[in-house]
Amino acid sequence: MTNQETSRELTQIDQRAALLESIRRLHARSHRGMWTIAAFAFTSVLVMLGDRILPPLTPEVKKMLGTPPTSNMISALLIVYAFSAILLVLGRITNASPKTVSFSHIGYLVCFYAFYYLSGVLSENFWAVLATGMTILCLESYHIWTLSMAKIREEEETLALLERRMGLERGHNR
Amino acid sequence: MFQSIATRSIIPVGLAVTGFVAICCLSLYSIMKQDMIDEAAQSGRNIANTVVLSTRYAMLHNDRQHLGNIIANIGQQQGVEHLRVFNHEGLISFSRNTSETGQQINKNTEGCSGCHSGLKPAALLAAEKQTRRFKNERGVEVLAMSQPIYNEPSCSTTACHYHSQNNRVLGMLDIGLDQGPLQNSLALMRYRMIIFTLMILVLTVGGVAALLNRSFFIPLKKLVDITSVSVLSDAEKELESGFGEVSLLAQNYHSLVVRLNDAKEALARCHSCNKTKADTENT
Known part of the structure; x- marks a missing residue:
């Protein structure tokens, strides 16, 4: 085996390792959406049990926080947020954008829970926030999952091609 | 799936x-x-x-x-x-x-x-x-x-x-x-809204699915069936018109196969022609 052949085989081994690593990373990325959904579901369960866990706000704290926004205003904002977030995800699906599922949505949704809680209408609006979160996160997760799966198939095809080439070259060398 | x-x-x-x-x-x-x-x-x-x-x-x-x-x-x-x-x-x-x-x-x-x-x-x-x-x-x-x-x-x-x-x-x-x-x-309002929502969902999602099925998935399935067989059959005629871009794709595919077949025949004719020529020269 010449030096050139040895170095080529090493490069191919490196390429194979890189491809395997890329497939592993893509698999992990495809599951990230599920983790985000699980985190949001856990947060929502905590919020649902909030009345039993958290002590009620004292009048002093309420006075310090000031007048809360009206529930109609928060609901209108929630609908605008849901509409724009769904549009953004659909845009990403159309452009096959590789942007991953963002945990920031959980932050926004927790803010909605907090506002409804401070306005004293959380129990009436809990399901609306839950439906918003689940819709946005499921759409994002589905997009990332399909995108990652397509990439994984591409990488697996390249890997199969590389392994076939490596096998052929070994056969020739023998 | x-x-x-x-x-x-x-x-x-x-x-x-x-x-x-x-x-x-x-x-x-x-x-x-x-x-x-x-x-x-x-x-x-x-x-x-x-x-x-x-x-x-x-x-x-x-x-x-x-x-x-x-x-x-x-x-x-x-x-x-x-x-x-x-x-x-x-x-x-x-x-x-x-x-x-x-x-x-x-x-x-x-x-x-x-x-x-x-x-x-x-x-x-x-x-x-x-x-x-x-x-x-x-x-x-x-x-x-x-x-x-x-x-x-x-x-x-x-x-x-x-x-x-x-x-x-x-x-x-x-x-x-x-x-x-x-x-x-x-409660009455809630039930009415649930029924109304379900009706909207069935109409919207069902309508989109039906339209996609009629104008895209059925012709696509036919195109896949046609391109999967090696011999051109009568099935390709079904896609010649009425399905927009998919029909155009089927026509292009058809003309590509016809041109390929013509080229194959010409090549075969050329081969047999050359062979006859070589045999004549040898004799």
Whole structure:
């Protein structure tokens, strides 16, 4: 085996390792959406049990926080947020954008829970926030999952091609 | 299953439409529920105010019998769960339920805490703080309103009984209304909205799926079937027109196969021609 052949085989081994690593990373990325959904579901369960866990706000704290926004205003904002977030995800699906599922949505949704809680209408609006979160996160997760799966198939095809080439070259060398 | 174009097209559309319609319906229901409760509270406050005004004359003349009769008669009205008047010290002076008369009200309970939460009781209370919702001992959802009975010059100057000028609030009228009819209306509205939402979802997602199926998936399936067989068959004619871009693709594919077949035939002819030529030359 010449030096050139040895170095080529090493490069191919490196390429194979890189491809395997890329497939592993893509698999992990495809599951990230599920983790985000699980985190949001856990947060929502905590919020649902909030009345039993958290002590009620004292009048002093309420006075310090000031007048809360009206529930109609928060609901209108929630609908605008849901509409724009769904549009953004659909845009990403159309452009096959590789942007991953963002945990920031959980932050926004927790803010909605907090506002409804401070306005004293959380129990009436809990399901609306839950439906918003689940819709946005499921759409994002589905997009990332399909995108990652397509990439994984591409990488697996390249890997199969590389392994076939490596096998052929070994056969020739023998 | 998740790799087919049909699934990949319908899932995001179905999810986005279903989710958004559900969000809108849930928010709309919550807004309408709040509006109906506010309206019921407003009408409850009006009733409480009417009771206070109708008892004013009896109070000014300290006519306790007359006052008791008014409370008992109004309390018998359908939908009134409780009706009581308590004095400045929190003692129930009159009640629809006579067994309550003379009992002391806890100032820390909901309905009282709005004014009595601070060191000094508040003399004025915002309209929304006069209202509270709870389930009573019979399990009935009650919307209760507390209407303060304010001191007036005629109260502190009449000869029959005397209230100090410093007392701004002489007592409270507390009325509780059964929320059963309101809850029934809300339940009816909820069922109607669920049916309406389901109909919208079936029409939207079903309509999109049917249109995609008719104009894209069926021709695509035919195209796949045609391109999967090696020999051109009559099936390709089915795609020659009427399916837009997919028909055009089928025509291009057809012409490509025809050109390839022609080239193959020409090559074969050329081969046989060359072979005959070589045989002739050899002989």
